[in-house]
Amino acid sequence: MAGRRYADYNAALDEIAYLNDVLRDSLHVRQLAVQMREAAKVAKNNKWALEADYLEILSGYLRLYYSGSFNQFQKDSLAGIHIQDMRLIVQKAKKIKAFDIELRVLFHSWGIVCNYLKDYEMSFRYASELDRVLSAVTSDAFPPKSYFYSEMGKQYYYFREYETAKRYFEKSLEPPCVNHASSWHSLGLIYRNYAHDLETSDSFFLKILEDKPKEPDMPHLCGAKQGTTYQDVYDLWAAIAKGDLGVNCYLRGDYDNAIPLLQYGTEKAVEDNEYNYVYAIGKVHILSKIFLTTRDFTQAQLYAEKMHTFLTIITGDELALEYWVHYYDFMSRYFRALEDDANAFLYADSTAMARTEYENAFNFHKLHRAMQYVQQEKLDAERLRSETYYNNLIMISVFALLLFLLLAFLYRLYRQKQAAYRVLVVKTQQWAQAPYTQVNQEYSSDGEETENPESQTDDVNDLPTETDQQLFDRFNLLMTEQKIYQNPNLTLHQIAQDMNVNRTYLSQAVNRCTGISFSAFINEFRIKEAVRMMSTPKQKNFSIEGIALDAGFNDRSTFYRVFKKITGFSPTAFRGNLSN
Numbered sequence: 001m002a003g004r005r006y007a008d009y010n011a012a013l014d015e016i017a018y019l020n021d022v023l024r025d026s027l028h029v030r031q032l033a034v035q036m037r038e039a040a041k042v043a044k045n046n047k048w049a050l051e052a053d054y055l056e057i058l059s060g061y062l063r064l065y066y067s068g069s070f071n072q073f074q075k076d077s078l079a080g081i082h083i084q085d086m087r088l089i090v091q092k093a094k095k096i097k098a099f100d101i102e103l104r105v106l107f108h109s110w111g112i113v114c115n116y117l118k119d120y121e122m123s124f125r126y127a128s129e130l131d132r133v134l135s136a137v138t139s140d141a142f143p144p145k146s147y148f149y150s151e152m153g154k155q156y157y158y159f160r161e162y163e164t165a166k167r168y169f170e171k172s173l174e175p176p177c178v179n180h181a182s183s184w185h186s187l188g189l190i191y192r193n194y195a196h197d198l199e200t201s202d203s204f205f206l207k208i209l210e211d212k213p214k215e216p217d218m219p220h221l222c223g224a225k226q227g228t229t230y231q232d233v234y235d236l237w238a239a240i241a242k243g244d245l246g247v248n249c250y251l252r253g254d255y256d257n258a259i260p261l262l263q264y265g266t267e268k269a270v271e272d273n274e275y276n277y278v279y280a281i282g283k284v285h286i287l288s289k290i291f292l293t294t295r296d297f298t299q300a301q302l303y304a305e306k307m308h309t310f311l312t313i314i315t316g317d318e319l320a321l322e323y324w325v326h327y328y329d330f331m332s333r334y335f336r337a338l339e340d341d342a343n344a345f346l347y348a349d350s351t352a353m354a355r356t357e358y359e360n361a362f363n364f365h366k367l368h369r370a371m372q373y374v375q376q377e378k379l380d381a382e383r384l385r386s387e388t389y390y391n392n393l394i395m396i397s398v399f400a401l402l403l404f405l406l407l408a409f410l411y412r413l414y415r416q417k418q419a420a421y422r423v424l425v426v427k428t429q430q431w432a433q434a435p436y437t438q439v440n441q442e443y444s445s446d447g448e449e450t451e452n453p454e455s456q457t458d459d460v461n462d463l464p465t466e467t468d469q470q471l472f473d474r475f476n477l478l479m480t481e482q483k484i485y486q487n488p489n490l491t492l493h494q495i496a497q498d499m500n501v502n503r504t505y506l507s508q509a510v511n512r513c514t515g516i517s518f519s520a521f522i523n524e525f526r527i528k529e530a531v532r533m534m535s536t537p538k539q540k541n542f543s544i545e546g547i548a549l550d551a552g553f554n555d556r557s558t559f560y561r562v563f564k565k566i567t568g569f570s571p572t573a574f575r576g577n578l579s580n
Contacts, residue, residue, distance in 0.1 A: 001013065001039070002039040002040075002042065002043035002045060002048055003043045003045070005141065006100035006141070006142065007140060007141055007142065007143055010100070010142075010143055010144065011143075016032070023055075023058060023059040023062050023063075024059070024062055024063055024066065026059065026063065029055060029056060029059040030056075032052075032055060033052040033055055033056050034052075036048045036049070036051050036052035036055065037049050037052050040052075046096050047096060047098045047101065050089065050092050050093060050096065050098060050101055051101060053089060053092075054089050054101060054104075054105060057082070057085045057086070057089065058108070061078065061079075061082040061085075064078055065078060065079075076117065079112055079116060079117055080117070082112070083109050083112060083113065083117075083122075086105050086108065086109045087109070089101065089105045090102055090105050090106060090109075093105065099133065099136070099137055099141075099142065100142055102133060103130065103133055103134065103137070103142060103144075103148070104144075106126055106129055106130050106133065107130060107144075107148055107151075109126055110123055110126035110127060110130060110152075111151075113126060114126075114155055120159075123155065127152050127155060127156075130148065130152060131152070131168075134148060134149065139174055139175065145174075146171075146172045146173070146174065147172070148172075149168045149169070149171040149172035150168070150169065150172035150182055150183050150186075152168045153165045153166075153167075153168030153169040153172060153183070153186060154186065156168060157169075157186060157189070157190065162190050162193075162194040162195075165186070165190060166187065166190050166194075169183045169186050169187050169190070170183075170187070180207070180208075180211055181208050181211065181233075181234075181237040181241075184204045184205070184207045184208050184211075185204070185205070185208060185237070185240060185241065185244070187204045188201045188202075188203075188204035188205045188241075188244060189201075189244070191204065192244075192247070192248060192251070198248045198251060198252065201244075201248055202245060202248055205241040205242075205244050205245050205248075206241070206245075208237050208238065208240075208241040209238055209241055209242070211234070212234060213230035213231055213233075213234050215230060216229060216230050216231035216234070217229050217230075217231065218230050235268065236268070236269065236276065238268075239264060239265050239267075239268030239269045240265060240269055240276075240279045241265075242261045242264050242265045242268075243261060243262055243264070243265020243266060243269065243279070243280070243282075243283040244265070244283075245261050246258045246259070246260075246261030246262035246264075246265060246283065246286070247262070247282070247283065247286055249261060250262070250286050250289075250290060255290050255293075255294065258286070258290060259287065259290060262283045262284075262286055262287050262290075263287065265279075265280070265283050266280045266283045266284055266287070266306075269283075270310075277310045277313050277314050278314055280310060281307060281310040281311065281314070281323050282323070284303050284306045284307045284310060285303075285307055285323065285326050285327070285330065287299075287303040288300050288303035288304045288307060288330055288334075289330065291303065292330070292333060292334055292337060295337075297334070297337070297338065300334060301334070304327070304330060304331060304334065307323070307326075307327050307330075308327060311323055311324060311327060321354070321357060321358040322358055324354045324358075325351060325354045325355045325358055328347050328348075328350040328351040328354050329347075329348075329351045331343075331347040331350075332344050332345075332347035332348040332350075332351055335347060418577065421569065421573065421577040422577050424567070424568055424569065424577075425574060425577045425578060428531055428567045428568075428574065429531060429535050431528070431531075432527075432528040432529075432531035432532050432535070433532070463512070464509065464512035464513045465512075467509075468508065468509040468512050468513060469509075469513060471499075471501060471505060471506060471509040472509045472510060472512075472513040472514075474499060475495065475499065475506060475509070475510065478495070478498075478499075479522075479525055483525075483529070485522050485525040485526050485529070485551075485552045486526075486529065486550065486551065486552045487552060488549065488552050488553060488554045489554075490522065490552065492506065492507055492518055506518075522552075523562045523566070524566060525552075526551045526552040526553060526562070527551070527562060527563055527566045527567065529550075529551040529552070530547050530548065530550075530551040530559070530563065530571065531567070531574070533547050533550060533551065534547060534571070534574060534575050534578070535578065544556065544559075544571050544572065544575075547559075547571070548571075559571065
């Protein structure tokens, strides 16, 4: 094996060195350790020396654990010491970049703290570290990657962390995956119980049924008993999948199809294998509920008794706590249907106590959050104790103070500007409501284009004649009463025709009476109209383009340019500073 990739020999290594019966044979372990250290010298690879250390530490722990001479407290202490020894192996593996040893040791340690010590805070730390290291390797380089992700997904699934569990199960399906059925089954449960997507849930269970073995008679090394073939394993998973399809039929209200599927899944799953009662018990529970709903009390009681039998067998399994809640709750409903209030009350009381016990043991969301919080506190405390962190904190604090002062100064300027804007808005609103008055001379000579350059006379500041005043009054009346300025296509020629006057005389009258050009006079009316529209509550949700069009402008850009020239700020700024 020395000098070859881990992927080329991982199965052989597990077979000759890390099976429990081998690890408890101290003589055999010593011989293997000597060979590994010799391989390290020949191949000039420290990895095999570390592999020997790992083998000896693991073997020593298992021999002591199974010796029978330790009580539970001593076994717990022994496991704690073993975890510390494994941590040293991980640190050494990191230094020599032996990622396969690092991952296997992390996975082994994670299993002990999660499944044996029940130290969930530590188990989530290991899971996070495992995920980080696994993400940096490929399945080709590390074949157990798929299996590791599948087992990690199960932990998060038990803790109701479905999103993380789903991510891990999906990663476990990346090729080369050898454990499709388990991951498909778990994903089917997640889509049923969490996403409430029965169609997608069905698709995963159907994948299990379609994944028939290519070599059905070949022995399966992971079988529950000696002589198990790939066909036996497929038959078991097919029974489990059919039972879960039956559960989905039940959730749809399709009892006729649910019952045979559930019955088949229950009976086939528990054939000669007590480990599968966990898969069967949920189906038995659903069958009892179906028969209670259909008032078949005999069948309901029969499956309730099966459920009790299965629970008695798997009492040591943590998942049994949840199913005891379901069992007591069903029995309470059963006796209530029989109008036996005394027994119904007793089972309801048992349901409450079982639920309390379950929640105390598996209040997973709070527990997970608490572990994350405690761990973060520890990490923060370690950082705060370091000098580097302290110096960085000082620099950040100084920067934050300067930033705060700058923001405060900018905010003050902003408030002052906003106050000035509001005053200008009020004045603009008053101007828009007031009758027409002559504008200042600066605007009258700003070069604004007229409808006809010839109409721009040289005597715009001359005093108007009586005829000029009369002509202007007629024109002004059209502007104020008929609001002809709202026509975006309005021209001097068109107005002169409508008034039956010469266009040059009309333009001259407007110039002399107002001091501004004809087009500037029209635009002033339009801007006043726009200001009034934007000041009206009913119009406040209209777009700027709509207001410009209604006021008489052809396009948005002209409206913005004229509005800002007359009022001093843009239509958007005006609207943004309107008071309530």
